[in-house]
Amino acid sequence: MVPLLRVEKVNKAFGANHVLRDVSLDVHAGQVQCVIGPSGSGKSTLLRCVNRLEVPDSGHVYLDGQPMGFRWKGDALREMTSSQLAAQRRQMGMVFQGFHLFPHRRVIENVIEGPVVVGGVDRATARERAMELLSKVGLADKAEAYPDSLSGGQQQRVAIARSLAMRPKLMLFDEPTSALDPELVGDVLAVMRDLADEGMTMVVVTHEMGFARDVADHVVFMDGGCVVEAGPPGHIFGAPEHERTRSFLARVL
């Protein structure tokens, strides 16, 4: 079966700093994969390479078997135009550590921005669907508010709704709860749990080990830019094979 997302020997360096070294992983439709590991291990860069906010130095990312950022032209890979890449990118949603809601637009406008501007959906239909999504994340009453009047947790849930509005095949979460006050983390994780239960394919970079253990189908442990160990959560948390995994878990659990 062709995986929904395949990362194949991706390398990325910023100057002398080699952040990703031959990272490979497969994500199948409906799977929830959590990427864990110490700070600076390359987890976020990996996600950003997946939707090509960062361009890998070598290696490829495939979505539905199609290489990200390229088109097959005979035997050659031809680099995509910015709008072709945009069309490919919108098939995956991304949720950022810092939310990045559009501060000059209301909550509802944030959510319909993608469908209306990118997807060409008419405003009324987009609004209706946006309200459904906002109810789903528990923020229907905040539709007309501006982002800066919301708490961090609320902003992050709006950001999730904004991504979902594009009906992505895959959701990427880049440490979605790391910038939140501890008491707000639960609401965001609950929304993510619901999404997982509905069968959304998700790749989640996280420090929330409880979430990884309970929700993930597959856990990837990264350190020093490499995938050290990957497997079902029971295996990674219960019987890690590598010393680095064991010492990391000993520090965070």
Add this chain to the structure above:
Amino acid sequence: MTIAGSPADQAAQGGGFRSAEGARKVPLRHPWWWVGGALLILVIGMFVQLLVTNKNMDWSTVLRFLFDGEILKGLLRTLELTVLAMVIGLALGILLAVMRLSANPLFRAVSWLWLWFFRGVPPLVQMVFWFNLATLLPKLKLGIPYGPVLASWDTNTVISAFTAAILGLSLTESAYAAEMIRAGIQAVSKGQTEAALSIGMSRFQVMRRVVLPQALRIVVPPIGNDLISMLKFTSLVSVLATPDLLYSAQMIYSRNYKTIPLLLVATIWYLVLTTLLTVAQQQVEKRLKTTHHRSGAMKNVKRLRFLPSFGKA
């Protein structure tokens, strides 16, 4: 405060500590404020006396010409020049700022060159130069480069004094606006661009819908300053015999020799306009501040609609 029983309280009762509670407070005196103030009032008084008593001021003439038809037409022309030059300057400025930040080195170079030139050449020199363009290019032609000419105009009919004035003012403004808008664009966090890209926007959409609307809000205060400068810079067009506020006043005093009163008329109108603009600018800035403030955000947003907003949501 209930610190009774604390060690300090016990010390006070024992006489080792003097409580300041209830004591009379003597504020700090500032005798030199009074001296300085008196001196200033004296100088101001002498100045007012000069204004009122000097016969050459001729206030009755000032009053007679303040609402004169020619003056009011000149005033309108000044406003027209200000608005047109500002609008063209800002539009070009946005384009130049985006080019300056482009990944294409040629765009960056052209933008840099433009800024270097139009910031370096005084607007007055430019105006005179544009006005005399016909001596350099007698005809303006539209056609395929090195190919057939599709249309052609006499330069002197295209470049009137008014067009020359607009060119000089707006091109200078474009260079200054470009630098401000560039700073504004760079002040919008990179996360905004990434979030917009992640929902599938193209680079152009990101710029138009997400980055520029935020960048322009940031540069509203400096643009307001520029608008006020522009209003005053329009007086330069009097050298091209364009009948703006100043030139209208000059025309009248060249007939009746009431130089000072008519310059006063122009001065009064310039001050009225800059005062109005300053008040408007302060209001806009106040609203911008409150919208960035959490609690005030909801109340003030509706009134913000008139601010630059590219593409409504």
